[in-house]
Amino acid sequence: MKIVHTKTELRRERQEYSGRVILVPTMGALHDGHQALMESARLEAGSEGLVIVSIFVNPIQFDRAEDLENYPSTFEQDSAICEAAGVDLIFAPAADGVYESDSSVMVMEKTLSTTLCGAQRPGHFDGVCTVVLKLYHLTQPDVMVFGKKDFQQVAVIQRMVRDLDLPVEILPVETVREENGLALSSRNSRLSEQAYTEAPVIHATLKRCSSELQSGAVKPAEVTAFFQQAFESLETAVRIDYVELVDAETMQPVAEIRKDAILAVAVFFGDIRLIDHITVQTP
Numbered sequence: 001m002k003i004v005h006t007k008t009e010l011r012r013e014r015q016e017y018s019g020r021v022i023l024v025p026t027m028g029a030l031h032d033g034h035q036a037l038m039e040s041a042r043l044e045a046g047s048e049g050l051v052i053v054s055i056f057v058n059p060i061q062f063d064r065a066e067d068l069e070n071y072p073s074t075f076e077q078d079s080a081i082c083e084a085a086g087v088d089l090i091f092a093p094a095a096d097g098v099y100e101s102d103s104s105v106m107v108m109e110k111t112l113s114t115t116l117c118g119a120q121r122p123g124h125f126d127g128v129c130t131v132v133l134k135l136y137h138l139t140q141p142d143v144m145v146f147g148k149k150d151f152q153q154v155a156v157i158q159r160m161v162r163d164l165d166l167p168v169e170i171l172p173v174e175t176v177r178e179e180n181g182l183a184l185s186s187r188n189s190r191l192s193e194q195a196y197t198e199a200p201v202i203h204a205t206l207k208r209c210s211s212e213l214q215s216g217a218v219k220p221a222e223v224t225a226f227f228q229q230a231f232e233s234l235e236t237a238v239r240i241d242y243v244e245l246v247d248a249e250t251m252q253p254v255a256e257i258r259k260d261a262i263l264a265v266a267v268f269f270g271d272i273r274l275i276d277h278i279t280v281q282t283p
């Protein structure tokens with residue numbers, strides 16, 4: 001496995017290679033969720049293909065300075081995880097190694113990113129699209145792998161690929177969870193001990209709320225109240241950022257249960273913002 005730190009080195013490595021290339025973009029602090037992405041990438045690439053993992057905490061997708069400053073960084077461990085997962089090349093640029101200091105062009109998605117995380121985190125998806133497009137150009141992959149945990153991100157990137165005619169396939173990979181249901185996230189390591197113990201309630205409540213929606217016992221307009229009630233007895237200070245039932249394709253709120261509606265939630269557990277979702281089956 002090779003590690004490169006500059007765009008020039010990355011381009012050089014890429015140019016020397018003519019086979020199939022699979023890119024897994026990450027922000028590091030890698031866990032089993034990222035590992036699942038790398039394993040899918042390895043399968044996609046076959047033994048001859050090149051699997052590239054980028055590790056870059058993209059400053060322009062953070063809406064809160066404090067979140068960016070405290071984002072975990074574990075490079076030694078990350079490279080060991082990549083090596084074990086059969087990654088061929090890590091691109092780990094310096095914080096100032098991706099954007100020009102006077103960079104002034106961005107990619108903006110204007111529909112799918114108006115709800116959920118896009119509504120709560122202004123500029124977030126513009127930052128995501130911009131960095132993913134840059135990584136796409138730098139690595140010229142055949143396939144880019146993303147986690148379904150960030151389902152709105154997958155939708156927005158698929159839209160960018162469609163609208164900007166990028167000749168690349170997007171491969172979404174299932175969410176990896178702890179046995180207790182908590183979705184793995186780099187931010188979990190920043191939860192207090194108490195919050196970490198209580199955070200599985202998010203997934204448990206998604207499951208309960210989804211089956212009550214399906215049976216009609218809970219109406220789409222009542223989902224926030226349902227979550228508020230579920231969080232009431234926790235010791236951790238919890239603040240709901242959003243609970244929404246949305247259409248899986250348009251990301252727009254739906255008032256009725258229909259095929260492929262997604263119940264999505266973002267919650268601050270203490271200072272740490274966690275997201276999760278579930279597909280609500282039609283009755």
Ligand code: AMP
Pocket residue numbers: 025026027028032033034036037145146147148149150173174175176177183184185186
């Ligand atoms: P991040 O490093 O958090 O930006 O995530 C990099 C990629 O890993 C994104 O495509 C995420 O959707 C994906 N990812 C993060 N957590 C998980 C998880 N628990 N299961 C599957 N994929 C994940």
